[in-house]
Amino acid sequence: MPDFIEPALLLSLRDITKIYTIGDQEVHALDGVDLDIYHGEFVAIMGPSGSGKSTLLNIIGCLDAPSGGSYELDGIDVSEMDETEQAHVRNQRIGFVFQGFNLLPRTTALKNVELPLLYGHRKDLTEVATAALEKVGLGDRLYHKSSQLSGGQQQRVAIARALSMNPPLILADEPTGNLATKQSEEIMGIFQQVNNEG
Ligand SMILES: Nc1ncnc2c1ncn2[C@@H]1O[C@H](COP(=O)(O)OP(=O)(O)OP(=O)(O)O)[C@@H](O)[C@H]1O
Ligand SMILES: [Mg+2]
Numbered sequence: 001m002p003d004f005i006e007p008a009l010l011l012s013l014r015d016i017t018k019i020y021t022i023g024d025q026e027v028h029a030l031d032g033v034d035l036d037i038y039h040g041e042f043v044a045i046m047g048p049s050g051s052g053k054s055t056l057l058n059i060i061g062c063l064d065a066p067s068g069g070s071y072e073l074d075g076i077d078v079s080e081m082d083e084t085e086q087a088h089v090r091n092q093r094i095g096f097v098f099q100g101f102n103l104l105p106r107t108t109a110l111k112n113v114e115l116p117l118l119y120g121h122r123k124d125l126t127e128v129a130t131a132a133l134e135k136v137g138l139g140d141r142l143y144h145k146s147s148q149l150s151g152g153q154q155q156r157v158a159i160a161r162a163l164s165m166n167p168p169l170i171l172a173d174e175p176t177g178n179l180a181t182k183q184s185e186e187i188m189g190i191f192q193q194v195n196n197e198g
Contacts, residue, residue, distance in 0.1 A: 007038040009075075010168055011060065016069035018055050029055040030066070039168060042195045054173055061094055061171045062086040074168065091119050095162025097172035101154045103146040103161075109133055110142040113161045120165055132160035136190055152183030159190055170194070 018030040029052045037043055045053050058064040059071065062078055071078045074093060078086065095116075096102075103112045113129035122128060133142055136156040146154055155175060162170050172191070176184035 007040060009036060010039045010041070010073070011035075011037050012072045013060070014070045016056075016059060016066045016071065018052070018059065018064075019067045030059075033069070040195070040198065042192070057171050057173050060169075061096060062090050091116060092165065093167050093169055095165065095167045095170040097155070097158050097162050097170065097175045099174040099177040101146070101151075101158045101178075103154055103157055105147045106145055108143050108145055109138060109149065109157045109160075112146060112157055113164050116161060116165050122165075129160070129164055132164045133157070135163065135194075136160045150183075151179050152186055155179065155183075155187050156190065159187070159194070163194060 013033055013035040016030055016033040016035075017028070020027040020029055033056060035056075045056065047053055055064070059066050060073075062073075062081075066079065069079075073089065076089070078089060081089065104115075110126070110129055110133065113132055114125045117125040117128055130139070130142060133139060136159050138153060138156055138160065141149060141153060141157075144153075146157065149157065155178075158175075159170075162172075170191075175191075176187050179187060
């Protein structure tokens with residue numbers, strides 16, 4: 001018996017292209033991307049502005065379709081799915097954290113985190129959402145509305161929301177882009193902690 005466990009492949013992109021056409025202008029935003037990511041990995045995608053990072057994340061997150069190439073997530077061929085199936089994959093397998101937090105402003109932290117659980121038809125939503133908020137250090141802010149939280153706290157709510165369905169994949173597009181240095185370090189620390197805890 002081997003004394004190590006081989007990590008399982010989480011996602012696999014092959015020769016992914018994305019061409020945007022605006023009028024008679026074609027933008028080759030992605031030009032043949034191959035990428036494998038394994039369960040438990042913590043990966044950063046870096047590159048200059050306009051190099052296609054957001055385009056790639058949107059494709060990995062099933063928010064946009066590639067122009068060509070293949071994409072498998074957890075052994076499922078995502079490129080062949082229709083929109084309803086992709087929405088299901090997003091809800092069950094992917095948590096999103098965006099630069100602008102994307103929370104409902106006049107809604108409490110708890111309700112914001114409960115939302116994906118509601119779509120996922122979880123019955124224990126309040127307990128699960130509370131646990132996710134406690135995990136990011138917001139156990140004492142459950143009933144604050146997003147608009148009553150600091151930027152760093154709002155991003156922590158967004159992370160709790162991404163964690164709530166316990167997805168194998170969390171995608172974050174410049175999650176610290178709107179935050180000051182100290183808050184940014186806190187947010188990256190939380191991602192690191194979440195990754196370490198599996
Ligand atoms: N919806 C769109 N329609 C047309 N062109 C687009 C669209 N979205 C992005 N592009 C173009 O595709 C290229 C890649 O854009 P993308 O947003 O992926 O870059 P990025 O690496 O995320 O940049 P940044 O660091 O500034 O966020 C850019 O040249 C951009 O102008
Ligand atoms: Mg971007």
